[in-house]
Amino acid sequence: MGGVSDHQSPQSPDQPATATDHHDDGPSPQVGQVTDDQWRERLTPEEFHVLRQAGTERPYTGEYWDTHTEGVYSCRACGTELFRSQQKFDSHCGWPSFFAPLAEDRVEYIRDMSMGMERIEVRCRSCGSHMGHVFQGEGYDTPTDLRYCINSISLTLQPADPAAGA
Numbered sequence: 001m002g003g004v005s006d007h008q009s010p011q012s013p014d015q016p017a018t019a020t021d022h023h024d025d026g027p028s029p030q031v032g033q034v035t036d037d038q039w040r041e042r043l044t045p046e047e048f049h050v051l052r053q054a055g056t057e058r059p060y061t062g063e064y065w066d067t068h069t070e071g072v073y074s075c076r077a078c079g080t081e082l083f084r085s086q087q088k089f090d091s092h093c094g095w096p097s098f099f100a101p102l103a104e105d106r107v108e109y110i111r112d113m114s115m116g117m118e119r120i121e122v123r124c125r126s127c128g129s130h131m132g133h134v135f136q137g138e139g140y141d142t143p144t145d146l147r148y149c150i151n152s153i154s155l156t157l158q159p160a161d162p163a164a165g166a
């Protein structure tokens, strides 16, 4: 490999004109490509910890654990609609709880053997972000006897009636 080209283009002064942050508000179609560094830019440190590092917010501290507003809960990382208020119920556990996802193909389940017990982790299928865990057979009076125990910080509520959001 010793060829020297005589046709090197002159050093063109390409100024990176848009090197500032660029925050997308909407869902990105290429979330599969997002790197950890890019997630860090898009998310707050708290969001990053839960969504991308499978952290857990402290109970009774999240935004939605006691919310009864009608609407759809989307993945806070990528905007995919994951849960609905119709399936939300009062579990009194300190986190938003749902007895079913909006659709089974919106989420994925991963066996989680951390913390010395077997749990089923729930992730957003679109972007792989951590939502929480799903528990079965706890005796709640719901149609499925499942409790999707989801971090508020993993979700964004879109109220059905925006005027009723507050």
Ligand SMILES: [Zn+2]
Binding pocket: 075, 076, 077, 078, 079, 080, 124, 125, 126, 127, 128, 129
């Ligand atoms: Zn997502």
